[in-house]
Amino acid sequence: MAEVKTQMLPMLKKLRNIPREEQYVPGHRTCAGCGPALQYRLVAKAAGPNTIFVGPTGCMYVANASYLCTPYQVPWIHAQITNGGAVASGIEAAYRARIRKGSWVGELPNVIVMAGDGGSTDIGLQAMSALMYRGHDALFICYDNESYANTGIQTSPTTPYGGNTTFTPPGKAIPEGKRLFPKDPPQLVIGGHPAVKYVATASVAYPIDLMNKVRKALNVRGPTFLHIHAPCPKGWKFDESKTVEMARLAVATGMWNIYEWEEGVYRYQYRPRELKPVGEYLKPQKRFAHLQEEHIARLQAFVDAKQRAIGVPVKVPVPVPKAVL
Amino acid sequence: MAKEMTLSGCAATAQAVKLAKVDVICSYPIRPYTAAMMELAKMVAEGELDAEFIHGEGEHAQLSVVYGASAAGARTFTGSSGVGVTYAMEVYSPISGARLPVQMMIADRALDPPGDFGSEHTDAMSCRDQGWLMGWAESPQEAFDNHLINYRIGEDRRVMLPQFVCQDGYFVSHIPGKVLVPDQAQVDEFLPAYDPGSHVLDPKKPMSHGPQIRPDQGTIMDLQRAQAFLDLPAVVKQAVGDFNRIFERNYAPFVEEFMTDGAEIVFFLMGGHAATARHAVRHLREQGVKAGMVKLRFVRPFPTKEVGEVLSKFKAVGVVETSTSYGGSMRGGNLLPEVRAALYDAPTRPLTTSFMAGLGGDVVSLKDFYWMAGILTAAVQAGKVGKTVYWTGLEKA
Numbered sequence: 001m002a003e004v005k006t007q008m009l010p011m012l013k014k015l016r017n018i019p020r021e022e023q024y025v026p027g028h029r030t031c032a033g034c035g036p037a038l039q040y041r042l043v044a045k046a047a048g049p050n051t052i053f054v055g056p057t058g059c060m061y062v063a064n065a066s067y068l069c070t071p072y073q074v075p076w077i078h079a080q081i082t083n084g085g086a087v088a089s090g091i092e093a094a095y096r097a098r099i100r101k102g103s104w105v106g107e108l109p110n111v112i113v114m115a116g117d118g119g120s121t122d123i124g125l126q127a128m129s130a131l132m133y134r135g136h137d138a139l140f141i142c143y144d145n146e147s148y149a150n151t152g153i154q155t156s157p158t159t160p161y162g163g164n165t166t167f168t169p170p171g172k173a174i175p176e177g178k179r180l181f182p183k184d185p186p187q188l189v190i191g192g193h194p195a196v197k198y199v200a201t202a203s204v205a206y207p208i209d210l211m212n213k214v215r216k217a218l219n220v221r222g223p224t225f226l227h228i229h230a231p232c233p234k235g236w237k238f239d240e241s242k243t244v245e246m247a248r249l250a251v252a253t254g255m256w257n258i259y260e261w262e263e264g265v266y267r268y269q270y271r272p273r274e275l276k277p278v279g280e281y282l283k284p285q286k287r288f289a290h291l292q293e294e295h296i297a298r299l300q301a302f303v304d305a306k307q308r309a310i311g312v313p314v315k316v317p318v319p320v321p322k323a324v325l
Numbered sequence: 326m327a328k329e330m331t332l333s334g335c336a337a338t339a340q341a342v343k344l345a346k347v348d349v350i351c352s353y354p355i356r357p358y359t360a361a362m363m364e365l366a367k368m369v370a371e372g373e374l375d376a377e378f379i380h381g382e383g384e385h386a387q388l389s390v391v392y393g394a395s396a397a398g399a400r401t402f403t404g405s406s407g408v409g410v411t412y413a414m415e416v417y418s419p420i421s422g423a424r425l426p427v428q429m430m431i432a433d434r435a436l437d438p439p440g441d442f443g444s445e446h447t448d449a450m451s452c453r454d455q456g457w458l459m460g461w462a463e464s465p466q467e468a469f470d471n472h473l474i475n476y477r478i479g480e481d482r483r484v485m486l487p488q489f490v491c492q493d494g495y496f497v498s499h500i501p502g503k504v505l506v507p508d509q510a511q512v513d514e515f516l517p518a519y520d521p522g523s524h525v526l527d528p529k530k531p532m533s534h535g536p537q538i539r540p541d542q543g544t545i546m547d548l549q550r551a552q553a554f555l556d557l558p559a560v561v562k563q564a565v566g567d568f569n570r571i572f573e574r575n576y577a578p579f580v581e582e583f584m585t586d587g588a589e590i591v592f593f594l595m596g597g598h599a600a601t602a603r604h605a606v607r608h609l610r611e612q613g614v615k616a617g618m619v620k621l622r623f624v625r626p627f628p629t630k631e632v633g634e635v636l637s638k639f640k641a642v643g644v645v646e647t648s649t650s651y652g653g654s655m656r657g658g659n660l661l662p663e664v665r666a667a668l669y670d671a672p673t674r675p676l677t678t679s680f681m682a683g684l685g686g687d688v689v690s691l692k693d694f695y696w697m698a699g700i701l702t703a704a705v706q707a708g709k710v711g712k713t714v715y716w717t718g719l720e721k722a
Binding site for chain 2: 051091104
């Protein structure tokens with residue numbers, strides 16, 4: 001098959017290397033301190049003008065795309081919450097055919113799906129997986145605010161254990177709120193999609209790393225996946241001036257890992273030398289305010305096991321009741 | 326030069342899609358439509374058709390892939406049957422609302438339960454109000470022709486709407502018939518290369534597709550889609566006229582009449598069972614029964630004016646219902662309510678009733694049509710119909 005993409009976006013070393021041009025401009029209706037909006041701006045900047053965004057239903061659809069007033073400087077299309085991966089597949093296929101047949105002249109555009117955690121790992125999982133399996137040249141981003149926030153903060157597969165959402169309210173019978181542990185989206189992709197060459201996680205707390213991962217993904221010919229941590233002040237119930245702090249704390253406590261996976265090789269970034277206890281991350285967020293010591297211990301054990309697996313030294317900072325382990 | 330081939334409905338569809346030079350095809354297997362995709366897969370594998378052939382992960386994905394591809398300026402094709410048609414339901418309205426002229430073949434099939442391969446129109450008819458064109462073919466030839474006619478109509482700048490191009494499962498999709506397959510130059514004359522216009526996902530002309538609206542912006546947008554359907558009849562007539570001229574055919578745009586001269590009772594139906602109805606009408610005429618047949622070629626847009634004008638000539642009309650509408654106003658299928666509505670303003674109204682027939686892929690036999698003719702004749706004699714629905718083969722006249 002003839003090569004229809006030659007782009008090599010350069011890596012960014014410092015903040016001042018970041019393009020001044022905005023592809024996602026102000027004027028939308030996201031909440032103050034919105035993590036997803038912040039990452040959207042960074043992703044769009046990194047991708048540049050030869051880009052098409054696919055926006056499955058979610059916060060980044062509803063709060064951004066109002067008729068006659070959308071923040072996108074590049075083409076954008078709404079997809080159902082179910083089908084971001086499939087719509088992106090169709091766009092990529094159309095451009096391949098049109099470039100080959102001569103009905104469109106130019107470089108294959110960057111096709112980026114900007115899906116929430118529900119649109120990536122729950123109702124949109126099938127379409128996402130199929131895009132990865134079929135090998136389309138497209139980047140699928142799961143911006144993770146750990147709930148169905150747009151519909152009023154309901155639990156999603158990435159809501160942490162113990163999260164208070166409107167579908168997992170803590171009560172007498174279920175004191176911890178959410179009882180399940182979250183899905184691991186990048187591992188779902190890495191584990192079963194041989195066409196995928198690049199997968200990474202990122203966080204709004206580390207913008208240069210985030211933007212370089214976007215560029216790296218877009219420089220790959222084939223499907224790529226980014227999982228971006230994007231704190232939600234409204235859903236997690238913390239002060240809206242603390243979005244970046246919350247994102248940093250997630251990394252410092254091991255609640256979020258930053259890494260990339262390139263053709264089988266893992267590289268970790270911002271891996272803490274010493275983990276802070278998860279309690280430091282939970283405390284400023286009212287979604288965890290109801291948790292009792294045993295619940296926090298359970299979450300700590302989950303985090304510790306995950307960290308041990310990737311070689312981060314773990315010292316269990318709080319006593320864990322035997323019943324839990 | 327056109328060549329004559331012996332093709333099933335599905336194979337005829339594939340030939341038409343190839344001659345339409347589609348850019349993106351999205352497949353998912355379900356019987357019986359899947360035979361068309363198998364043909365197309367072979368054509369792509371042999372290099373006879375230059376198209377992206379995407380293996381969708383389900384019918385919902387099939388429609389989602391062609392939605393994206395069409396928005397990016399490609400001519401697209403997909404298809405399905407039965408529960409596959411209803412599984413994709415979410416995506417039909419976004420496609421028509423975005424005014425994307427996607428084409429979908431439906432080789433119809435009964436919905437579950439029970440598991441049943443047979444033809445029935447309920448799958449497609451359940452989707453008839455999603456803003457797509459919809460019509461049935463009676464034969465592989467008509468299926469072939471309808472694909473080209475529908476691309477031409479749907480892609481017309483005055484229309485820009487998706488099309489369900491339907492054929493009866495097995496009766497049409499799998500029974501071979503003679504098909505005149507025209508050469509590429511003829512098809513190119515009738516169907517120019519797809520011009521998506523300016524409303525395309527293109528980084529050179531950035532545009533947002535499908536943002537949210539306020540409630541007060543909703544009605545005007547619905548009116549635009551409705552208006553496109555009001556503008557459709559003129560475009561259909563023009564396209565069918567051009568088709569008849571270029572390919573030497575003789576299609577009525579909306580309503581075909583068969584042996585209706587002097588007819589008092591007529592069968593009104595669409596799709597493959599029309600082939601049996603034609604024989605039944607001939608035999609009935611030989612026996613002195615003044616019978617005829619009226620075949621509907623498009624159920625969306627419903628040709629209200631034509632149906633009203635044509636049917637008001639007769640004394641009794643028997644609508645052959647091949648889809649169900651449980652609890653509906655006529656207690657049977659979906660066509661009689663439309664037929665009665667079309668006749669409401671007619672100067673003279675025939676007696677009308679309906680016959681549930683051919684459900685689950687059941688054959689509608691000559692005997693069944695004779696039985697229907699008996700009921701219609703009795704109604705004419707009595708000057709009234711006994712009821713609005715009869716279950717063919719399951720009740721006495």
